[in-house]
Amino acid sequence: xxxxxxxxxxxxxxxxxxxxxxxxxxxxxxxxxxxxxxxxxxxxxxxxxxxxxxxxxxxxxxxxxxxxxxxxxxxxxxxxxxxxxxxxxxxxxxxxxxxxxxxxxxxxxxxxxxxxxxxxxxxxxxxxxxxxxxxxxxxxxxxxxxxxxxxxxxxxxxxxxxxxxxxxxxxxxxxxxxxxxxxxxxxxxxxxxxxxxxxxxxxxxxxxxxxxxxxxxxxxxxxxx
Numbered sequence: 045x046x047x048x049x050x051x052x053x054x055x056x057x058x059x060x061x062x063x064x065x066x067x068x069x070x071x072x073x074x075x076x077x078x079x080x081x082x083x084x085x086x087x088x089x090x091x092x093x094x095x096x097x098x099x100x101x102x103x104x105x106x107x108x109x110x111x112x113x114x115x116x117x118x119x120x121x122x123x124x125x126x127x128x129x130x131x132x133x134x135x136x137x138x139x140x141x142x143x144x145x146x147x148x149x150x151x152x153x154x155x156x157x158x159x160x161x162x163x164x165x166x167x168x169x170x171x172x173x174x175x176x177x178x179x180x181x182x183x184x185x186x187x188x189x190x191x192x193x194x195x196x197x198x199x200x201x202x203x204x205x206x207x208x209x210x211x212x213x214x215x216x217x218x219x220x221x222x223x224x225x226x227x228x229x230x231x232x233x234x235x236x237x238x239x240x241x242x243x244x245x246x247x248x249x250x251x252x253x254x255x256x257x258x259x260x261x262x263x264x265x266x267x268x269x
Contacts, residue, residue: 051103052066052069054103054104054127055069055103055127057126057127058101058127058128058129059129059175059178059179060099060101060129060132060172060175060176060179061172061175062171062175063171063175064169064171064172068169068171072165072166072169075161075165076157076158076161076165076166077157077158077161078155078156078157079155079156080153080154080155081153081154081155081156082151082152082153082154083105083148083151083152083154084148084151085148085149085150085151086147086148087147087148088145088146088147088148089102089107089130089146089147089148089152089154090130090142090145090146091142091145092110092111092141092142092143092144092145093141093142094141094142095140095141095142096131096134096135096140096141096142096159097158097159098135098156098157098158098159098162099129099130099132099135099156099157099159099162100129100130100154100155100156101127101128101129101130101154101155101156101157102124102127102128102129102130102152102153102154103127103152103153103154103155104127104152104153105125105148105150105151105152105153105154106123106124106125106148106149106150106152107123107124107125107128107130107146107147107148107149107152108121108122108123108124108146108147108148108149109121109122109123109124109144109145109146109212110122110144110145110146110147111143111144111145111210117222117223117226118220118221118222118223118226118227118230119220119221119222120207120210120211120218120219120220120221121218121219121220121221122211122212122213122216122217122218123149123216123217123218123219124212124213124216125150125216129179130142130146131143131144132176132179132180133179133180133183135159135162136159136163144212190205190208190209193205195232199231199233199237199238199240199241200241200244200245202231202232202233203227203231203238203241203242203245204266204267206230206231207220207260207263207266208263208267211263213263214263214264214267215262215263215264216262216263216264217259217260217261217262217263218259218260218263219257219258219259219260220257220258220260221256221257222256222257222258223256224238224239227258242258245266245269248269249261250265250266250269251266
């Protein structure tokens, strides 16, 4: 796949390439192996547990990021349709395995750069290096703040916190596949109170409830409620 005319505006939407111009990018392209790809809907981009051997940059299309809890009692789905880099935090460190499975729901265009090229070439570019450090810092700070939030007395607020804590982005469409009994246990309350709270959210158009599935069309609206 050869980059089209809209490639560079989309490239600059990626946090790691902000501030990098066309000239710098083509200079980088001459030094590293950049593989451009398309992937059809229904295909898996990466699976949970796969080793992180490259940075994957999604330029267009939609992905579904999926992860289940350790006891496999619920599964969380998150739909992503903006230009993004797939779990950059999994490229280096103690654990270099993806923590989610990313499935294509609308055909995607993406490119990838191998780990050794990121380490040996891209880190020589100050703008890229600072962008990468900022990305990892935001991820670490966001994760740390979530761990220290107090448990609310409101079941709706507990549900909001439960969803937000498992989200990569605090916006967009999410789905939770879970039984009411298990959700009640996670929220430290009764099944009846959970059902009442979800009914309240549904009456406001903030969630859609189905048997064993809760859909959140726009998380940002639910969090702002």
